[in-house]
Amino acid sequence: MSKVWLVTGAARGLGRAISEAVLAAGDRLVAGVRDPARLADLAERYGDRLLPVELDVTDEAAAAQAVAAARAAFGRIDVLVNNAGYGHTAPFEQMGADVFRDQIETNLFGVINLTRAVLPTMRAQRAGHIFQVSSVGGRTSTPGLSAYQAAKWAVGGFSDVLAKEVAPFGVRVCTLEPGGMRTEWAAQAKRGVDDLLPDYQPSVGKILELLGAYGGHEIGDPARIAALIVELSRRDDVPLRLLLGGDALFVCEQAERQRAEEAARWRDATLSTQFPDAKLPDGLEALKVVE
Numbered sequence: 001m002s003k004v005w006l007v008t009g010a011a012r013g014l015g016r017a018i019s020e021a022v023l024a025a026g027d028r029l030v031a032g033v034r035d036p037a038r039l040a041d042l043a044e045r046y047g048d049r050l051l052p053v054e055l056d057v058t059d060e061a062a063a064a065q066a067v068a069a070a071r072a073a074f075g076r077i078d079v080l081v082n083n084a085g086y087g088h089t090a091p092f093e094q095m096g097a098d099v100f101r102d103q104i105e106t107n108l109f110g111v112i113n114l115t116r117a118v119l120p121t122m123r124a125q126r127a128g129h130i131f132q133v134s135s136v137g138g139r140t141s142t143p144g145l146s147a148y149q150a151a152k153w154a155v156g157g158f159s160d161v162l163a164k165e166v167a168p169f170g171v172r173v174c175t176l177e178p179g180g181m182r183t184e185w186a187a188q189a190k191r192g193v194d195d196l197l198p199d200y201q202p203s204v205g206k207i208l209e210l211l212g213a214y215g216g217h218e219i220g221d222p223a224r225i226a227a228l229i230v231e232l233s234r235r236d237d238v239p240l241r242l243l244l245g246g247d248a249l250f251v252c253e254q255a256e257r258q259r260a261e262e263a264a265r266w267r268d269a270t271l272s273t274q275f276p277d278a279k280l281p282d283g284l285e286a287l288k289v290v291e
Contacts, residue, residue, distance in 0.1 A: 057110030
């Protein structure tokens with residue numbers, strides 16, 4: 001039986017690639033977009049296997065309506081892909097509160113809104129997959145991306161907890177953490193600040209230069225990533241987090257090595273803060289992911 005998908009940010013970039021891969025695989029798709037007209041070509045090609053819905057992921061009511069539309073059209077939802085998101089690059093000091101908050105609303109609360117809306121359906125089905133499109137920036141830190149990466153770190157933590165809660169009734173959660181992908185993300189991210197303060201040139205300025213040089217030459221292939229997501233949707237043994245691309249693997253391994261070295265260097269300070277006769281509590285194994 002074909003699967004029913006709900007994909008946010010489905011009109012462009014990775015979301016568009018996922019939409020095409022899902023439909024090519026013979027599945028049915030509810031495509032969350034700002035402008036359904038942008039999917040007219042797919043609607044003409046795939047007919048009633050595609051249901052475009054107008055969706056602002058920051059609107060909790062709209063998220064619930066999208067899920068209701070999916071159930072009304074197809075009777076179930078097997079796969080949710082929380083893909084909608086964006087980033088702007090600027091020093092935190094130069095990033096207005098509204099700009100910071102808007103990125104948190106889209107990149108974090110958009111994920112939360114859709115996940116909350118879909119869970120009752122998946123719980124009743126005793127099955128489902130939720131893919132959170134995060135970033136390697138959900139494990140690392142990049143000057144200029146304080147709002148974007150604050151949201152992505154939160155998405156990772158939220159999803160790790162969620163995976164433990166929903167595993168007993170058959171719902172699988174996988175956080176995808178790509179590096180650079182050949183989409184419009186880098187071009188959009190560069191538009192974060194007009195007058196960079198000179199003091200931030202050695203940090204944020206270098207990142208802006210990197211985005212300018214790397215944009216259009218990223219190693220991540222959206223079509224290959226989309227194909228992998230479709231493949232994972234057929235499996236029960238999905239990873240809790242999955243890095244995508246050699247660049248993601250490289251910077252994450254660097255960050256993990258630095259964290260391990262720092263933890264070892266400061267181990268005595270860490271242990272100095274507890275009672276001398278303290279013992280670790282029983283039951284810590286309960287914190288592992290439920291298989």
